[in-house]
Structure formats: structure tokens, C-alpha cells
Amino acid sequence: MSSFQIEGGRRLSGSITPQGAKNEALQVICAVLLTSESITISNIPDILDVNNLISLLGDMGVDIKRENANTYTFKADKVNLDYLQTEDFYSKSASLRGSVMIVGPLVARFGKAIIPKPGGDKIGRRRLDTHFIGIQKLGAEFHYDPSAKRYEIEAKKLTGCYMLLDEASVTGTANILMAAVMAEGITTIYNAACEPYLQQLCKMLNAMGAKISGVGSNLLTIEGVTKLNGCQHRILPDMIEVGSFIGMAAMTASEITIKDVAYNELGIIPDSFRRLGIQLEQRGDDIFIPYQKNYTIESFIDGSIMTIADAPWPGLTPDLLSVFLVVAAKAKGSVLIHQKMFESRLFFVDKLIDMGAQIILCDPHRATVIGQGNHLHLRASTMSSPDIRAGIALLIAALCAEGTSTIHNIDQIDRGYQDIDIRLNALGANIKRI
Template identity: 65%
Template sequence: MTDNGTFIVEGGHKLSGNITPQGAKNEALQIISATLLTAEPVLVENLPDILDVNKLIDLVAGLGAKVERIDRHTVRITARDIDVDYILSEAYVRDAQRIRGSVMVIAPLLGRFGKASLPKPGGDKIGRRRLDTHLLGLQALGADFHYDADRHIYAFRTEGLQGTFLHMDEISVTGTANVVMAAVLAKGETTIYNAACEPYLQQLCKMLVRMGAKIEGIGSNLLKIQGVERLSGTEHRMLPDMIEIGSFIGLAAMTGSDITIKDVCLDQLGLIPRTFERLGVKMNYVGDDIHIPAQDHYEIQTFIDGGILTIYDAPWPGFTPDLMSIALVVAIQARGSVLIHQKMFESRLFFVDKLIDMGAQIILCDPHRATVIGLDKRTPLRGIAMTSPDIRAGVSLLIAALSAEGTSRIDNIQQIDRGYQDIDGRLRALGARITRE
């Protein structure tokens, strides 16, 4: 896998066949971090083989955990002999800066060893993503922290975490995960109100319970956790990645293709299928598969009173912000109009200028809202040269390029590789004409 690179995409070809989503990226980052909570082995299955996940596994190995690669998607991590002083080394700081998931390593290290550090994390350039929820939550549980402005590092210490009542100031998935992982080894009871309740966080909680944690309220926004002295090993399997599933639904619609998405865990997808159905995408549910038949046209629904449909993101069980860019791209070739309202991040819509250059009819109202006037496939998009700004916008541009007439060039595909495993090879298996340079 290259550190950077380019996709050359010849668009305008219909695809067909079956595709299986990878394991969930966002779940994997939480689960790998949680392996540091125990000295016993934890077997993790259905891991996506992508940059962000592999970087976090390397980070855990750097701390001294024994990492056994069973196969490409299975790893056994034994965090028995952790060198907690390594967190202050230049090597750790350099590696942790490159991945936003490193923020979730703090809680396990604090819970087991009483100290941790965090360089300002990297990841997507999608606007300001505050760390306050993490820092204030850990502080409430009894951790002190200070910021070293010269090295851009947060340093954490505790004489022992203590259970408490926490009303989260925002519904942060990674913030909730950090607090949950800290609370399971804290003394006494922790109550977390306004907790995130995404399926991936539910998966983390269920894994911790198998390890011996005591957690009530899994799947709700009110969690009660009784601290325990130690956790044991376990086995865990990732859910399929719901963002990939939504991306493949969008790909089928835009290219007019007949695609079956296999083994999707339909009961864990929330509003995702219904939202794409409101954009006019037909879907058949066969067991645990989603079949999208080839459609020459699809029509955006209106509200019951005839008003223009609005799609907006919200914390789970709302529509995930990670699929807003895909929904926007799907609307380009629909019949009708839709307002896309990206509430949770302020810079995720700035990639639409590339779509406009391709021929899309989009009005960018402000950093949070865009109106899409569907082309109804009367005119195809045209291929252009562009750059991937972040993971989700990158795949949205790739979908647009596959539906376009002519050849597109997408640079900075490292951003796509961060979240999508071997995406070009898997799409070529469906008939896509895409090469990696």
C-alpha cells in the first residue's frame, strides 16, 4: 500500500456482482485500544487491513504488547509487558500524531498504569474536533493533565481513578469510549449520561463485559459501570463497516449497476437503508444481504406536505455524518432536489467544488449546507483531475468519477486507503476501470 498515489478512473461503465464490506474501521480503533486493559490475550477478528488500523496496531506493539498476526484480518494482542515510559519517547509521539484513534489509548493506560500521554492527534481535516470531552471526562474520574506547549503533548497522571457521575457535554463516540474504558477499572460506580450509543460503542461494551466488566444500559445514552480490579482476555469479531455499506449503495445508484452487498448485519444499520430509499434508491433485502437492482432513474422523495427533503446528520440513532458526502453525491443524478445539512462538522462540504466542476448542480449555502438539484441522468458528469481531502469525500469523488463520462484523476489517495481496504481491487472485481499509479 503506497503512502500516497493516484487513481486513474475511466467512468461510465455499469458494474455488477457481489461485494462484501470490510470490518468496521471505527469499531476496530476502539477494540484495539481496549486490548491494553488486560494482561491476557485478546483475539480480534474481521479487522480491516487499512492504514489507520495498522498504525494503531503498530502503536500498541511499540508500547510492548505482543502482536501475533494470525492472518490478514485476525490478530492476537497480549498487553502483558507494557513499557509505559515509551509514551514520552519521540518515536511514540511521532506515530501517535499520525492517527486520531491514538486518543483512545489514554484511558486503558491510565486505568492500568496511572499515566498516559497524547500528542495532538492527526486524521481527517474536517474542521475543529475538540478533545475537551475526553479530557474533562478523564479529569472527572480523577486524572490530572497538563499541556506541554513546546512539544504539543498532553500528559496525564492519576493516583487512582474513582467512579463519578458524568453528564457528557457532547455526544462523542470516541469520548464515550475513552470514559467507558477508564471507568471499568475505576473504584466504585460511574454513571455516564448523554453517552454515545453507536453500534460500535455497543460492541466495545459487550466485549468489556465478556472480559469481566460490569456495564448496564448498553445501547442507551445512560450507562452505569461498576469498577472491577482486573479484566481477562476474550475473543471479539468486528461488525461490517456501515460506511462501506452506504458507499456501495451510493455506487450502485450512481452507476446504474446491479450490485449485491453481502453479510451487512442489517439490524445494525439504523437509518442508513431508509435514508438512501428516500433518495429513490431501490433495495431488496435477502437474508442479511442488500441487493440494489440496476436503475436508470431514481427520484428523491419529498416531505409529506410536498416540501423539499432535508437530510441531516445526528448522533446515533440518527444518520451518521460519515455518509453525508455519499448521500450528496447520490442526489446529483436523482430526479428532484434535496438539502444536505451537515450539522456536526464544519468543513466536510468543501469538496463540492470538484463535483460542480464535473457538472453537478449544487449550491453551497454555507459551510454546513448544500442544495443539490438532481440531473436525473439527463447529462453525465465529466471526468476531471481532483484531490481527495479526507476519507469520506475521497470515496464520494471516486463514486462520482466512476459514474462520469471520460477519465478522472484522483490524487492523495492515501486518504482513501486510510479507511477503505484495497478499494480499487474490489471495485475492479465488479467491472470498474480503475488503476493505481
């Protein structure tokens, strides 16, 4: 297991380009199973979760050709469904939560799928009900084998229908959508997720010959087709990386430029950082963050304490709340961070408290941060990354701290951030991979 040693207190400077979006990559790569024709996808991030999914598809019989560092061509013309019965498939797919999104494509094209209970971050319960209920409504039957800890899904025929999702789940919407594109008749999905990454999946499927309307809204209408074709698709920049770099620049009092961010797809993220008092400027499709000696948290118009909470798109993505929490510790003023979706995602704050941050964990979903401004002098610490997003928050804290910190279990960070140590060292950081 690898670790990072981080020398804190160094200012960063220069420019950095975000990787392709992890969350989009996991969706569109699963979609290649919907056709026997070639699909080329570019700007794929070279990170563990994505690489593991690509490897899993290769083991399933998908022909995969790496065109260059971030471009792959997939051809799923010889999918081996017998592989789904093997122990190798069970162990690989169980450790990768994104593998659940192979269910929709497999059921749509082959009429059956098998999936173990998926893994991923240890951030509390993450229900699959939305995925399964939606695909059931299209005509699939689910059976859970408790001894094998796997779901077996079969569908003799998928038929379009109306459904109202109980939550605007991004991966749930993606999974149902990929099943519905080849269902007979018309499917209407209300309360659908509408994140940019889901919009990207819709655009890719339409390029393959699907008939999806309402893209970008929470009401999707899908007219089923019998066959899908190949296409070319480019993945968006990762908005989570963009937000992480904004927070990192502010907390280390650095001046950096984030290149090619697809600014119009960032939604409320830039303004949410401005609420913490962080200055940032759009320059074309880049974001420039100037040097700031300090930054002050705004209050609401009536003078009440600022609250930053996650919400379905176009609200603030939950994947950035860990970054907002750590960055607020060095702001002037107080803020309530409300993580509504995952009940364990804020539990890493004890590590920040040990470093000197003033944070009150109110309950599993809420933390009050009392920002100390330039009076905050974080102490170096030895800690372990519990999940991807907490890991990047701890890395930001370590870059700001006095002395040398160590972060263990950085495989969690590598799951979501490509060569993060190399890229930050190019900006002036001193991060050693041990």
C-alpha cells in the same frame, strides 16, 4: 503519493462483502491495553489507520500475533511506558487521531498517559473536551505542554461518578468508558453515544469481566472492577462501506449484492437511501440493489424540500453525508444536505461542481443539491482527496463520469477502505493505482 485513474461510465455487477468496521476496530484494539491477558480480535480491516494503530501498540511493547489476514491476537503484558516519552511515539501517534483512545486504558491500568495532539482528517475542529473532561471527573489530572504539543495525564486513583456529557461523542464515550471500567465504585454516563460500534466495545469489555449495563442506550452504568481478562471478539461489518456501495450502485445504474451487512445494525441508513428514491432489498443478511435507470428524491409529507442531516445514533451517521451528497446529484429533484458536526467536510463540493453537478454550498455546514437525473453527464476531472469520506464520494463521481478521471492523495481513501480498487475492479470497474 499514489493516485487512482478511473475510467468512468462502466456498470458494475456481482457481489461484494464489506470490510470490518474501521471505527469499531480503533476502539477495541485500544481496549487490549486494559489487560495483561491475550485478546483475539477477528474481522479487522486491513487499512492504513488500523494498521498504524496496531504498529503503534507493537512499538509500545504489546505482543502482537497475526493469526490470518484479518485476525490478530494481542497480549499487553509488557507495556513500555517509557516509549511514550520518545519522538517516535510523538510522530506516529500525532498522525493518527484514533490514538487518543489509548488514554482511557492507560490511565485505568497504569495511572498515567501521554498523548500528542492527534491528527486525522482535515475536516475542521474536532474537540477533545468530552474525552478529557470525562476522564478528569474520574480523578485524572491533565496538563498540556504547548512547547511539546502534548497532553500529560496522571491519576493516582480513579473513582466512579455521575457525568452528563456535553456531546454524544463516540470516541469520547469509548475513552471514558475504558477508563471507568477499572475505576473504584460506580460510574454513570448520561448522553453517552450508543452507536453499534460502541455497543460492540461494551460487549467486548463485559466479556473481559467488566460490569456495564444500559448497553445500547444513552445511559451507561459501570461498576468498576480491579482486573480484566482476555477474550475473543469479532468486529461488525463497516456500515460506512455498506452505504458507500449502495450509493455507488445507484449512481452507476448497477445491479449488485452487498453480502453479510449485519442489516439490523444499519439503523436509518437503508431508509435514508430510499428517501433519495434508491431501491434496495434485504435478502437475509444481504442487500440487493437492482438496476435503476433513474431515481427520484422524495419530498416531505407537506411538500417541502427533503433534508438529509446527520445526528447522534440512532440518527444518520455523519460519515455518510458525503456519499448522500454526490448520489443526490444524479437523482431527480432537490435535497438539502446538512452536515452539522464538521464545518469543513462539505468543502469538496467545488470538485463536483467542476464535474458538472449542480450544487449550492450555502455555508460550511449546508449544501443544496439540484439533482438532474439522467440529464447529468459528469465530466472526467483531476482532483485530490481531502479526507476519507470525501475521497470515496469523489471516487463514486469518477465511476459515473464520462472519460478518465484522476484522484490524487488516495492515501486518504486507503485509510478507510481496504483494497477498494481491487474489490471494485472485480465488479467491473476500471481503476488503476498509479
